[in-house]
Every structure is written in structure tokens, then in C-alpha cells.
Amino acid sequence: MLSMNTYPYLLNGQWQESSSNETIELVSPYKDEVVGRVQAMSRDEVDEAIHGAKRAQQEWAALPVNKRAELLYAWAEKLEERVDEIGQIIMQEVGKNLNDAKKEVVRTAEIIRYTAEEGIRFNGGFMQGDSFPGGSKNKMAIIKKEALGVVLAISPFNYPVNLAAAKIAPALVTGNAVVFKPATQGAISGIKMVEALHDAGLPKGLLNLVTGRGSVIGDYLTSHPGIDMITFTGGTGTGQHLSQQASMVPVVLELGGKDPALVLEDADLTLAADQIVSGAFSYSGQRCTAIKRVFVLENQADELVDMLRERVAKLSVGSPEENSFIVPLVDAKTTDYVQGLIDDAVNKKATVVYGNKREGNLLHPTLLDHVTTDMRVAWEEPFGPVLPVIRVKSLDEMITLTNESEFGLQASVFTQNVNSAFTVADKLEVGTVQVNGRTERGPDHFPFIGVKQSGLGVQGIGRSLETMTRDKVTVINL
Ligand SMILES: NC(=O)C1=CN([C@@H]2O[C@H](COP(=O)(O)OP(=O)(O)OC[C@H]3O[C@@H](n4cnc5c(N)ncnc54)[C@H](OP(=O)(O)O)[C@@H]3O)[C@@H](O)[C@H]2O)C=CC1
Numbered sequence: 001m002l003s004m005n006t007y008p009y010l011l012n013g014q015w016q017e018s019s020s021n022e023t024i025e026l027v028s029p030y031k032d033e034v035v036g037r038v039q040a041m042s043r044d045e046v047d048e049a050i051h052g053a054k055r056a057q058q059e060w061a062a063l064p065v066n067k068r069a070e071l072l073y074a075w076a077e078k079l080e081e082r083v084d085e086i087g088q089i090i091m092q093e094v095g096k097n098l099n100d101a102k103k104e105v106v107r108t109a110e111i112i113r114y115t116a117e118e119g120i121r122f123n124g125g126f127m128q129g130d131s132f133p134g135g136s137k138n139k140m141a142i143i144k145k146e147a148l149g150v151v152l153a154i155s156p157f158n159y160p161v162n163l164a165a166a167k168i169a170p171a172l173v174t175g176n177a178v179v180f181k182p183a184t185q186g187a188i189s190g191i192k193m194v195e196a197l198h199d200a201g202l203p204k205g206l207l208n209l210v211t212g213r214g215s216v217i218g219d220y221l222t223s224h225p226g227i228d229m230i231t232f233t234g235g236t237g238t239g240q241h242l243s244q245q246a247s248m249v250p251v252v253l254e255l256g257g258k259d260p261a262l263v264l265e266d267a268d269l270t271l272a273a274d275q276i277v278s279g280a281f282s283y284s285g286q287r288c289t290a291i292k293r294v295f296v297l298e299n300q301a302d303e304l305v306d307m308l309r310e311r312v313a314k315l316s317v318g319s320p321e322e323n324s325f326i327v328p329l330v331d332a333k334t335t336d337y338v339q340g341l342i343d344d345a346v347n348k349k350a351t352v353v354y355g356n357k358r359e360g361n362l363l364h365p366t367l368l369d370h371v372t373t374d375m376r377v378a379w380e381e382p383f384g385p386v387l388p389v390i391r392v393k394s395l396d397e398m399i400t401l402t403n404e405s406e407f408g409l410q411a412s413v414f415t416q417n418v419n420s421a422f423t424v425a426d427k428l429e430v431g432t433v434q435v436n437g438r439t440e441r442g443p444d445h446f447p448f449i450g451v452k453q454s455g456l457g458v459q460g461i462g463r464s465l466e467t468m469t470r471d472k473v474t475v476i477n478l
């Protein structure tokens with residue numbers, strides 16, 4: 001660490017200051033304090049980060065996979081040793097409550113270890129020619145899995161350690177090198193995570209860390225000819241733009257969502273209310289997988305809304321240092337945006353059942369009833385603690401409204417009838433349907449996928465290993 005909480009970037013094994021002499025100041029979301037500064041890297045430095053990674057990659061890929069896995073095991077151990085320290089940094093930098101911030105670090109170590117284990121067992125295949133008409137047993141294909149080269153990993157602010165490592169670990173174990181660009185608000189947490197990897201014995205250049213505003217260096221990175229694959233998590237607008245910049249390289253995008261909860265007539269309402277409130281309001285709704293709207297039949301709506309209000313009223317509101325459930329949002333711009341969605345709904349005659357109170361970046365949990373489809377909050381992603389309830393006439397209407405969204409990340413279906421669960425799940429245009437549970441990414445070895453404007457490609461430990469490799473086929477003609 002440099003003086004005055006100014007953090008360096010990592011280039012070819014050395015922690016360095018940028019020759020741009022420019023730094024970016026990061027302000028805490030919940031107190032009027034500078035958390036630290038990160039380097040605004042120049043284009044020349046970005047070039048060197050990519051070239052250095054390219055140089056390191058071949059030697060790394062040539063190592064036995066069990067040796068590559070050793071680095072991941074050591075990294076997981078180093079992270080676990082620093083749970084308290086990194087947890088504190090995540091809390092200060094992105095305002096996640098301390099317990100959840102520490103859990104994020106522990107979960108990250110678990111992901112890294114599981115990825116190492118899967119990586120060791122990850123293999124190609126073998127095919128024999130005679131399965132195809134006219135083919136011969138004497139023609140055989142050996143299919144090996146090869147690394148793609150240099151993977152560009154770009155992560156968002158809300159899981160600054162976990163979502164970054166979920167990209168870096170599969171890339172490394174499969175023999176790729178990585179250029180890692182953390183979200184600027186979240187970069188210090190990312191730097192600390194990379195420090196742990198460096199301490200674990202990261203070979204020089206195998207992962208280079210790039211800091212700087214995405215709006216300044218993002219396009220340069222994503223269109224750089226030295227990048228062989230891009231794995232990105234962030235907003236839909238950024239992801240759409242990125243996919244136009246990148247050319248002829250595989251791109252995996254995990255983007256925004258508008259996950260609905262569909263409460264069917266035979267739902268266990270207590271279970272539904274518990275899961276909906278936890279799903280909608282954890283980390284103040286700053287999760288791509290948060291439940292962002294509820295569909296309920298008119299004849300059950302009063303009962304469900306009462307149950308939701310009772311639970312929302314019990315959520316603790318305040319500082320992440322006190323482990324509050326509802327914490328200040330990441331910045332004023334986001335808070336203004338979420339407040340704008342609430343104001344629009346209220347102006348169009350939605351009922352405020354609870355909340356709609358703001359203190360700086362702290363928005364109290366807000367439950368809106370009688371939300372209608374002409375209101376922005378019925379369709380737009382808030383990334384904040386607001387939950388709209390939309391009263392509908394039929395199950396078909398729930399399905400139609402789900403599918404009319406531009407997003408397709410996840411959906412929750414609450415029902416006690418297994419046949420209804422499967423029938424409805426099959427009709428929903430989303431990556432994952434959770435039956436009788438809140439929408440969420442984990443467990444982290446499950447495939448994680450967004451369709452429509454929610455993403456492209458699949459993550460999840462096993463799937464990421466597939467995505468970050470290509471088949472190399474050697475055919476033997478006996
Ligand atoms: N589906 C999923 O798995 C998840 C989706 N999200 C989505 O992410 C959003 C919130 O995260 P947030 O961090 O605000 O998202 P952003 O899209 O603002 O930023 C994500 C990352 O992209 C970078 N970036 C910005 N501009 C460019 C560019 N032109 N080229 C390349 N990279 C760029 C950012 O850098 P910088 O910070 O420097 O601007 C950051 O590292 C929400 O919409 C949420 O739904 C979040 C988590 C999970």
C-alpha cells in the first residue's frame with residue numbers, strides 16, 4: 001500500500017503507480033469520507049498489462065493442471081486468513097453490511113477451492129468415427145481442452161470480490177492468463193483480493209490488474225487485439241455497448257434483471273412472504289438477482305401485502321457497520337434514480353404501503369401496492385430497496401407480464417402443486433426458475449444464466465471452465 005491510502009495496480013508482478021499521475025478518489029457510500037484512491041492507468045500501461053499477460057500465459061498453460069490448482073488452493077487459504085480485513089474494506093467501499101461482506105470473502109474462498117477441484121477433473125473427450133454413416137472405427141478423435149489465452153474479467157461494484165474471483169479462478173485453472181478490471185467503486189476490495197493471490201505465489205504477469213474508469217479505458221480494453229475472451233458482469237447498457245466493441249472473441253455477459261415473484265393461488269403465503277422480502281431487500285436490493293416485482297391474484301393480494309408489510313417493517317435500517325439489513329445505496333446517482341421510480345409510481349397513483357423515506361443515500365425499504373403497467377417501476381431495474389406489487393386477474397397474466405420484460409434473469413414461482421411449478425417454469429422466458437424460493441445465484445456450481453437483455457452465455461463453476469476453453473481435436477487414422 002502506498003501513502004495516504006493510495007492503492008497501486010499490479011503489473012507483471014510489481015505493484016506500481018501510474019505514470020499518468022492521476023488517481024481516482026473513492027468516497028464511502030455511507031459516510032462522508034474518502035476510502036482511498038486508485039490509479040487511473042494510461043493506455044500504454046493497459047497495453048503492457050495485456051502484453052505481459054500474454055507472455056505469462058503459455059508457460060502457465062504448459063504446467064500440469066494439478067500445479068495450477070495448487071495456486072488456487074493457496075489463494076483460497078490467503079483469502080480466508082484475511083476475511084476480517086477484506087470484509088472491512090468491502091463494507092467501507094461499497095457499503096455492504098459487515099456480516100455479509102465477510103460472508104462474501106468466505107464464499108469466494110469456497111468458489112476458488114471448488115473451481116480448483118473441478119478444474120483438476122475437467123477433461124476433453126474421445127470420439128470414434130464409425131458412429132457416423134460410412135465412418136470407420138479406425139478414425140478416432142482425441143478432444144483436448146485448451147486455454148483461450150488472455151481473459152479480460154470485468155466486474156461490478158456489488159460483489160467486488162466474489163464476482164471477480166468467480167471469473168478469475170476458472171480462467172486460471174484452465175491455463176489462461178487474466179487482465180482484471182474491477183469496478184472503480186470496488187477496486188480497493190479487488191486489489192486486496194489480488195494481493196492475496198499475489199501472496200499465494202501468482203507467477204509474474206499471469207494476472208495483471210487494471211484500474212481506471214470504465215468510461216475512459218473500457219472500450220480500449222474490450223476492443224484490444226490482445227484480448228482472447230471477455231467475461232463481464234454489470235449493467236445491461238454497459239454490456240450491450242461492450243458486445244459491440246468486442247470483435248471475434250467469445251463474450252460472456254451477466255447483466256441486469258427484473259426478477260418477478262409469481263404467487264400462485266395455492267401458494268404457501270407465509271413462505272412466499274418470507275422469501276420475497278429476503279429476496280427483494282438483501283443488500284438493499286443491490287443484487288442482479290433481487291426480486292424486483294411481485295405478481296399476485298386480486299383475491300389474495302390484501303393478505304399477501306399485509307404479510308409483506310409486517311416483514312418489511314421489521315427490517316433494520318442504518319449503517320453497514322451495525323449490520324443493518326437496509327444500508328445506504330452505493331451513490332447519490334443510484335439513489336436519485338430509485339427515488340425517481342418511486343415518485344413516478346406515486347404520481348400515477350400507486351399506494352405506498354411502507355417506506356418512501358430518504359436520508360441522503362439511505363432509502364428506507366419501500367413497498368408499493370396497486371402498481372400498474374404504465375408505471376416505470378413495473379419494468380425498470382431499480383437496484384435499490386423498492387418492491388412493487390402488481391395485482392393481476394390470472395396466472396396467464398403473470399406469465400405474460402414476466403415475458404414482456406426486456407430482462408430474463410430469474411423468476412420465483414410459489415405454489416404447492418409440483419405440476420403447476422413445472423408447467424409455469426417451462427413458460428417463463430428466464431434463465432432460472434426458483435420454485436418456492438427466492439431468486440439467487442448460488443449455490444455457485446449451478447449454471448447461472450440470463451436470457452434476453454439479462455445476458456449472454458453461462459457462468460457457474462463447471463460452465464465457466466467450458467466457456468474459458470476451446471476444443472483441440474487430434475484425429476488418428478489407424
Ligand atoms: N447478472 C448478473 O450477474 C449481475 C448483474 N449486475 C448488474 O450490474 C449493474 C450494477 O453494477 P455496476 O457496477 O453499476 O455496473 P456498470 O455496468 O456500471 O459497471 C460494471 C463494470 O463495467 C465497467 N465499465 C464501464 N464502462 C465500460 C466500458 N465502456 N467498457 C468496459 N467496461 C466498462 C465498470 O467500470 P467503472 O466502475 O470504472 O465504471 C465496471 O467495472 C446492475 O444493472 C446489475 O443488475 C450486477 C451484478 C450481477
Ligand SMILES: O=C(O)[C@H](O)COP(=O)(O)O
Pocket residue numbers: 158159163286287288289290439440441442
Ligand atoms: O451480483 C449479483 O447480484 C449476484 O450475482 C447475485 O448473487 P446472489 O444471488 O448470490 O446474491
